[in-house]
Structure formats: C-alpha cells, structure tokens
Amino acid sequence: MKNLTKIAFAFLLLAGLMMNAQALKKGSVTYKLALTGNEEAAAMMGESTLTIHFDEKTQATEMNMMSGMMLMKTITPFGNVKDTKMAVEVMGMKYEITEAGEEALNNNNGIGNLENATDVTYDKKDVKEIVGFKCYKANVKMADGTSNAFYITEGIAPQTPIKETKIKLAGYPLEIITNTPQGEMTMTATSFAKELPKDCFVITGEGYTKVTMEEFKQQMSGGGM
Template sequence: MKKIAQIALTTLLFVGVTVNAQTQLKKGSVTYSMTMPNATEEMAAMGESTITVHFDEKMQATDMSMMGGMMLMKTIVPNENKKDSKMTVEVMGMKYEITDTGEDASKASNSVGNLENAKDIVYDKKDTKEIAGFKCYKATVNMNDGTKSTFYITEAIAPQMVAPESKIKLAGYPLEITTQTAQGDMVMKAIKFSKDVPAEAFKVGEGFTKTTMAEFQKQMGGM
C-alpha cells in the first residue's frame, strides 16, 4: 500500500507541475489511462487507474482514480501562485485534505518524470501517432540520472509550463508519457479530450479532515 500511495502522490505532483495550458486551447479536460505493463504483483493491485486534467486560464485541477475507484486523489493548482495549491485524498472511506502541498512541497517531491531533472530533449517529428483526436510526435527526454522519458506531444494544445528552475520545456502538450520508475515503466495515455470543464473541478468537496503530508504518509505506511 505504501508503494502504491507513493506512486500516486508523485504522479499527481508530476502532472500538476508539468502539464498546463496557457495560449492555444485555454479551457478543457484531458483524461489519461495509467498502466504499468511490467508491474509487480503489488503494483498490479492498483487496478484500473485514470487521471483527468482540467484547465482554464487561471487554474488547473488533476483528478486521479486508482484501484477501481477505491483511492481518489485531487490537486488544485493556481497558474500564478502555486503556494495556494490544494490536495485531497479519499481512501478506504477516509477523506483528507493535505495542508502543506504548496510550491515548496511540490518542489521537494522527487516526482517521476519531472523536467526539472532533464538534461535535454530529442524530437522526432517523423514518429507520429494520433491520440485522442490530435496528431502527436515523439519527444525523448534524457534525464540527468541516465533514465529516459518518452513523450508524444501535440502543438494543437499549449506547451507545458515547468518550474522556474527548469531549463527544459516541451514544445507541445503531452498526450502520452512513458517514464521509468523503480517499479517499472509507467505509461499515461490520453483517451479523451473535452473542451468543457465541470463546475466542481476546481473545488474541494465537503467532509475532508485536514492533515500534513508527513502525517498522511505515516498513516498510509501503517496500512
């Protein structure tokens, strides 16, 4: 359970930090499927997982559903002031709002595929595929630790926003991402795009108990 929680947390932070629309499509929702083709038995227990990214000109929200909906996680990130970011988690009937997931917490997290640790990007516009109705081409990101992440990006949606410290940014919006983790490759692929954003996408629901990230991870590690 602890490994599952760690993968979920780092994935959400990764998506929340690196995927953002600002100039082309100014509003929309992208739903990704998340799989680990060579996962261990423990990681396979995650079951079906989906991630939906909602964005408009001011905010971005990321919803993750794991273990067939048994674990639900949400981040809400303002475009201008990430210190006001919010995160909620629903697992096994318990609902938590993590109170210290602002800019510093996101930066401190060693999230998978974070471009802050990228060395360079190699584009191959001849390697293309259609994903969720968009034509995409390949971008290979070489990391400083020797690992690689493979992206298929579209220029029809605004390029990603990265942390100010990052020297590398993609030329387009990623609709497929393959990253290397200690548990094996993780693949995120867009399965749906919508120009509509649900009204509740940028809101924290009711009934959440506020806790710190350290307190939450301690509780998860004890399950």
C-alpha cells in the same frame, strides 16, 4: 499502501510537466494509467485514471486508483504552488492535506520530473493520433542517463510548469512513458473535452480530516491504516 501512495504522487507529478503555447487554453484531458515491470505494484494500482482540468490560471488533477478505492484531487494556481489544495479519499477515510504544494513536489523529486532533464530532441516522423490530435515524439534525456518519451500535440496549449525547469516541451503531452522506481509508467489520453466541469477547481464534499503531508504519509505507511 505506502507504495501505492508513491505511485499516485508520481502520476500527479507527470501531470505538471506543461508550458504555454498558442492553442486551446482550457479543457479536460482524461488519461489511462499503466505500470509495467512490477507486477505487485501494478496489481495494487489496478484500473486507474487521471483527469486534468485546466485554464489559463489553474490546474486541477483528479486521480482514481483501484477502481475508486483511492481518490486524490489537487488544485494548483499557476505561479502560486503554496496555495495548492489537496484532498484524498482512501479505504473509506477522507483527508484534506494542508500546505500540500511544496511538500507534494519535494516528495516526488526525480520521478519523471523535467527539473532533472538535461536535453530534449524531437522526432516529427514518429507520429500517432491520440484523442483526435496529431502527436509527435519528444525524447527527454534525464541526468541519470535514462530517457523518457512524450508524445506531444501543438493543438493544446501546454501549461506553465509547476516548478521552473531548464527543459521545456514544445507541446502538450497526450502520452507519457517514463521510468520510475515502481516500474515503467505510461499515461495515455483517452478523451479530451473543451468545456470544464462545474466545480472542477474546488474541493467538494464533507467529512474530511485536515492533516499535514507528513501526517498523511504516516497514515499511508501503516500508522493509521
């Protein structure tokens, strides 16, 4: 369960690698998640998706892993990470994580994080169409010498980075391929909607146990599961 939690946080961090541009400024993108190079972790993750809802003030991510056995939602106001709200449902247990913002980012430092990027180059000849948008490739070089691939579109306004970075992308990623300790992770968009779902920026439902991030990690590592 601890490794699965790391995978989930890694994908959530990838969801925050955005900046502003003149294009569509609100919408919902759903991605299919894939992990290769680590059969055990891939099997544990199972069929998984990530949906990002955004407007000019807020981003919400909804993670669905293991065909619904693990659900995770984060809501982050741009420019105010400390007010991030986070809820997790796993194996029948429901947690609302307090003070999730900074803890969540610190837990994932270096996993697909543009904070550690040193250079970006664009290849506008390497193009593909993803959910109706023309995308081209951005190669991002990391401080450890590895490179990650982003297929970006300028048709959707990228969001403000959750953490300030020296390297910024020229468009919104609709496919991300990055190397992590758990294997090669790929996020590929499967749908885009211009209209936001009702209540996408609030945590709904009852029965959540409030815990700190540290208490949650202890639960996931075996202390309470």
